[in-house]
Amino acid sequence: MNEIVSKEQIAPDTWRLVVRAPEIARRRKAGQFVVLRVHEKGERFPLTLVSSDPDAGTIELIFQAVGTSTKLLAALQPGEDILDLVGPLGRPTHIEHFGRCVVIGGGYGMAPVIPIAQALHDAGNELVGINGARSADHVILVDRMGAICQRVEVCTDDGSLGRQGFVTAVLQEMIEADERIDFVLAIGPTPMMRGVAELTRPNGINTVVSLNPIMVDGTGMCGGCRVEVAGETKFACVDGPEFDAHEVDFDMLMRRQRMYDGLESDATRMFKPHSTPLDAPAHEGCCCEEDRPDGK
Amino acid sequence: MGSRVMTQQRQPMPERPADERVRDFDEVPIGYTAEMAVAEAQRCLQCKRPMCVEGCPVKVKIPQFVELIAQGRFSEAARKIKQTNAFPAICGRVCPQEGQCELTCVLGRRGEPVAIGRLERFAADWERAHDEVEAPAHPAPTGHSIGVVGSGPGGLACAADLAMWGHDVTVYELFHAPGGVLRYGIPRFRLPRAVLNAELDYLSKLGVTIRTNFVVGRTATIDELLQEHDAIFVATGAGLPRFLGIPGENLLGVYSANEFLTRVNLMRADRFPEYDTPVHCGDNVIVVGAGNVAMDAARTARRLGAENVTVVYRRTRGEMPARVEEIEHAEQEDVRMHFLLSPIELRGDDDGWARVAVCRRMELGEPDETGRRRPVPVEGSEFELPCDTVIVAVGSRAHPLVPDTTPDLDVSRRGYVAIDDSGATSKPGVFAGGDIVTGSATVIEAMGAGRRAAESIHRSLTGQEPPNGNGG
Numbered sequence: 001m002n003e004i005v006s007k008e009q010i011a012p013d014t015w016r017l018v019v020r021a022p023e024i025a026r027r028r029k030a031g032q033f034v035v036l037r038v039h040e041k042g043e044r045f046p047l048t049l050v051s052s053d054p055d056a057g058t059i060e061l062i063f064q065a066v067g068t069s070t071k072l073l074a075a076l077q078p079g080e081d082i083l084d085l086v087g088p089l090g091r092p093t094h095i096e097h098f099g100r101c102v103v104i105g106g107g108y109g110m111a112p113v114i115p116i117a118q119a120l121h122d123a124g125n126e127l128v129g130i131n132g133a134r135s136a137d138h139v140i141l142v143d144r145m146g147a148i149c150q151r152v153e154v155c156t157d158d159g160s161l162g163r164q165g166f167v168t169a170v171l172q173e174m175i176e177a178d179e180r181i182d183f184v185l186a187i188g189p190t191p192m193m194r195g196v197a198e199l200t201r202p203n204g205i206n207t208v209v210s211l212n213p214i215m216v217d218g219t220g221m222c223g224g225c226r227v228e229v230a231g232e233t234k235f236a237c238v239d240g241p242e243f244d245a246h247e248v249d250f251d252m253l254m255r256r257q258r259m260y261d262g263l264e265s266d267a268t269r270m271f272k273p274h275s276t277p278l279d280a281p282a283h284e285g286c287c288c289e290e291d292r293p294d295g296k
Numbered sequence: 297m298g299s300r301v302m303t304q305q306r307q308p309m310p311e312r313p314a315d316e317r318v319r320d321f322d323e324v325p326i327g328y329t330a331e332m333a334v335a336e337a338q339r340c341l342q343c344k345r346p347m348c349v350e351g352c353p354v355k356v357k358i359p360q361f362v363e364l365i366a367q368g369r370f371s372e373a374a375r376k377i378k379q380t381n382a383f384p385a386i387c388g389r390v391c392p393q394e395g396q397c398e399l400t401c402v403l404g405r406r407g408e409p410v411a412i413g414r415l416e417r418f419a420a421d422w423e424r425a426h427d428e429v430e431a432p433a434h435p436a437p438t439g440h441s442i443g444v445v446g447s448g449p450g451g452l453a454c455a456a457d458l459a460m461w462g463h464d465v466t467v468y469e470l471f472h473a474p475g476g477v478l479r480y481g482i483p484r485f486r487l488p489r490a491v492l493n494a495e496l497d498y499l500s501k502l503g504v505t506i507r508t509n510f511v512v513g514r515t516a517t518i519d520e521l522l523q524e525h526d527a528i529f530v531a532t533g534a535g536l537p538r539f540l541g542i543p544g545e546n547l548l549g550v551y552s553a554n555e556f557l558t559r560v561n562l563m564r565a566d567r568f569p570e571y572d573t574p575v576h577c578g579d580n581v582i583v584v585g586a587g588n589v590a591m592d593a594a595r596t597a598r599r600l601g602a603e604n605v606t607v608v609y610r611r612t613r614g615e616m617p618a619r620v621e622e623i624e625h626a627e628q629e630d631v632r633m634h635f636l637l638s639p640i641e642l643r644g645d646d647d648g649w650a651r652v653a654v655c656r657r658m659e660l661g662e663p664d665e666t667g668r669r670r671p672v673p674v675e676g677s678e679f680e681l682p683c684d685t686v687i688v689a690v691g692s693r694a695h696p697l698v699p700d701t702t703p704d705l706d707v708s709r710r711g712y713v714a715i716d717d718s719g720a721t722s723k724p725g726v727f728a729g730g731d732i733v734t735g736s737a738t739v740i741e742a743m744g745a746g747r748r749a750a751e752s753i754h755r756s757l758t759g760q761e762p763p764n765g766n767g768g
């Protein structure tokens with residue numbers, strides 16, 4: 001189950017996996033995600049479903065190796081299985097014919113933009129992409145954006161590729177130039193999403209962001225993923241992950257995202273990559289077998 | 297039999313001392329010895345019309361199994377229980393006996409009732425420890441296939457019966473490990489995982505397939521499952537957390553009890569960083585609520601090292617819904633109880649961490665629709681309690697995923713699935729039971745519902761009554 005079919009490094013610390021998961025592939029819609037667990041002692045964490053091939057029974061994941069779990073995932077090789085993979089979770093994106101859409105991805109946030117941009121494209125929207133990253137080697141997925149966008153603006157913080165500056169600067173220019181914008185999608189670091197929301201708020205441009213709070217179950221059972229939208233508490237995993245950017249309390253989101261940072265950095269410091277996670281066979285006879293009576 | 301003199305006191309349960317047990321997650325009650333079990337069993341009057349049985353939701357054959365224990369036939373006693381209760385080692389530990397079988401035991405009128413739960417636990421533990429659990433018989437396959445949604449006690453009990461009668465059963469579970477609340481909610485110090493796993497092992501010997509990481513409504517819908525299965529039993533529980541709806545509830549350090557317990561029980565945050573999932577548990581922990589869930593959260597917090605754990609409840613001790621034993625254990629473990637108190641606001645520090653719970657005193661007013669006196673706020677009585685961690689355990693809601701994705705499944709006003717006496721829902725071929733029907737109830741009630749649905753499913757598929765004396 002959940003065999004890694006192929007693996008490719010597409011930027012420093014950023015990986016693309018194709019994974020065999022026919023049931024998820026069959027039902028996946030734009031905007032949905034999976035929750036994974038990489039080894040017997042691992043945590044559950046979400047990744048966006050970038051694409052799927054129902055005929056081949058595969059899904060595509062793109063992720064940045066930032067901490068313990070994502071590094072362990074990056075250490076898996078083709079032919080190995082992801083221990084636990086569940087989905088597709090979350091509400092599919094609301095897609096309609098908006099007209100002219102600007103789709104913005106910052107860093108690995110470009111990955112979750114792809115499926116939504118694709119769905120917007122399929123619904124007959126005209127797309128402009130803004131693809132931002134730290135530096136040239138961190139810019140990902142430009143080709144795929146190019147295939148569905150009328151034009152793609154690339155920008156880097158250090159100017160090593162495309163224009164120098166943030167994605168918000170590009171968007172601001174477009175707004176100031178009175179370009180027609182009917183819909184904006186922005187996914188990336190929380191400050192970036194907030195920046196976009198502030199830019200589009202004065203003109204009331206319909207803007208959607210995809211939130212990434214810390215999740216456990218991903219199905220509404222823990223409330224760990226709660227975010228505040230329009231003054232109301234929402235569970236991002238079942239009510240989202242996409243919300244109206246102008247209603248989101250980004251401060252709270254950022255604080256809650258950092259809730260375990262002190263603890264996590266301890267764990268990351270202790271991280272030593274293994275060829276197979278934990279040295280032990282990842283799927284049986286491990287010390288926490290007590291939690292796997294189904295023998296998986 | 298018959299000539300026993302009722303002189304003995306109820307045998308107390310040997311327990312580990314509080315200061316020792318708050319340092320680990322091992323089980324608190326040690327269990328009766330064989331001598332104690334026999335002595336306790338001999339207290340039973342073997343009533344002709346046993347009232348105890350009336351109090352048990354699944355009508356365990358109490359006098360019969362107790363008599364077998366009195367005669368030293370322990371494993372036979374376990375098998376007797378299993379005729380109506382597939383998982384005695386679990387129920388003996390977690391049933392609220394004082395409100396069920398032991399409430400109605402006649403001995404309770406003039407003294408202490410027979411310790412039915414402890415005896416049940418003893419018999420089941422004995423059978424397992426002495427490897428006397430009978431391998432299940434493999435009946436001829438009926439050719440019928442049934443899907444069970446949710447692997448909590450309701451789903452497991454239903455699956456066990458159906459498999460015993462020769463049906464092909466697949467259980468679908470969204471988490472990566474089966475058991476429902478038994479795994480992610482009830483802590484190991486009350487229900488050791490070896491006990492739960494032994495029951496699950498038995499299920500797999502019966503030929504039941506458990507598919508974890510499968511979210512019905514997402515990975516596949518009920519309608520899709522109906523193409524593979526002849527009938528479906530929905531037992532998805534009431535696992536959605538409720539919050540208080542007060543300001544500050546989204547501050548850092550504020551958890552639903554579900555999240556707090558899931559992190560520790562399922563994900564083993566108690567052993568972070570050996571396990572990757574962290575949990576925050578400060579020195580001052582406030583738990584809001586007074587049911588089993590609240591007691592479990594409070595006692596778990598103590599075991600994670602919290603110095604001061606305070607349970608805040610808006611009614612009084614008499615209204616606490618938790619099992620008596622849990623309340624006693626919590627108090628022995630230095631969990632403080634504050635009654636007639638309700639948090640109205642949580643205030644944080646500059647970094648967004650909860651630091652203060654503003655609480656208001658309550659007093660009991662007129663009885664409400666449940667017959668309990670309604671707590672009413674005392675104006676101007678607000679005061680502040682310091683906190684680092686707040687755990688909200690004020691009840692739960694129906695899991696909506698299945699109803700939301702099954703258009704022709706009737707639900708009640710509050711989202712619970714509607715069923716008839718046979719356990720059938722409005723949708724042909726689909727049955728339901730457990731917390732998703734009743735709202736948060738008990739393990740044994742969910743199991744009872746699972747077994748009743750199994751009977752109805754068997755009847756509807758075969759046109760026959762289920763085989764008698766399903767042996768266990």
Ligand SMILES: Cc1cc2nc3c(=O)[nH]c(=O)nc-3n(C[C@H](O)[C@H](O)[C@H](O)COP(=O)(O)OP(=O)(O)OC[C@H]3O[C@@H](n4cnc5c(N)ncnc54)[C@H](O)[C@@H]3O)c2cc1C
Pocket residue numbers: 033043044045046047048049062063064065066067068069070071108111112211212213214215216241257258261264265268
């Ligand atoms: C709906 C959703 C979709 C996502 N899609 C992608 C994606 O397609 N590609 C990608 O690279 N990343 C994605 N993420 C983020 C990804 O889940 C985190 O990077 C990952 O969990 C980090 O775990 P770690 O152990 O490697 O790092 P850690 O060191 O544990 O944490 C680093 C940061 O990641 C976040 N994080 C940690 N644990 C969790 C958790 N259990 N759930 C959510 N966030 C967590 C925290 O904000 C933390 O500060 C998504 C998140 C969400 C909520």
Ligand SMILES: Cc1cc2nc3c(=O)[nH]c(=O)nc-3n(C[C@H](O)[C@H](O)[C@H](O)COP(=O)(O)OP(=O)(O)OC[C@H]3O[C@@H](n4cnc5c(N)ncnc54)[C@H](O)[C@@H]3O)c2cc1C
Pocket residue numbers: 390391392445446447448449450451468469470471475476477478481482510511512513531532533534535557588589592619695697698729730731732736737738739740742
């Ligand atoms: C912390 C805690 C302590 C408790 N203590 C006691 C006690 O001491 N004594 C007692 O009698 N009762 C106790 N209870 C109550 C008791 O546990 C429940 O009444 C009982 O577990 C209900 O069983 P169930 O089978 O209906 O549902 P659950 O045990 O809730 O199981 C439902 C299962 O379905 C899964 N699920 C949900 N939706 C889906 C889906 N769409 N697809 C696939 N799977 C799904 C869930 O993940 C879960 O595993 C306690 C409850 C809690 C939370």
Ligand code: SF4
Pocket residue numbers: 351352353354355356358381387388391393396397398412413416740
């Ligand atoms: S199942 Fe529960 S209620 Fe019934 S006899 Fe056993 S302990 Fe008592």
Ligand code: SF4
Pocket residue numbers: 339340341342343346347348349358359362400401402403410412
């Ligand atoms: S009511 Fe009490 S004394 Fe009578 S049979 Fe039941 S357990 Fe024994």
Ligand code: FES
Pocket residue numbers: 214215216217218219220221222223224225226235236237238
């Ligand atoms: S991740 Fe648990 S409710 Fe959203």
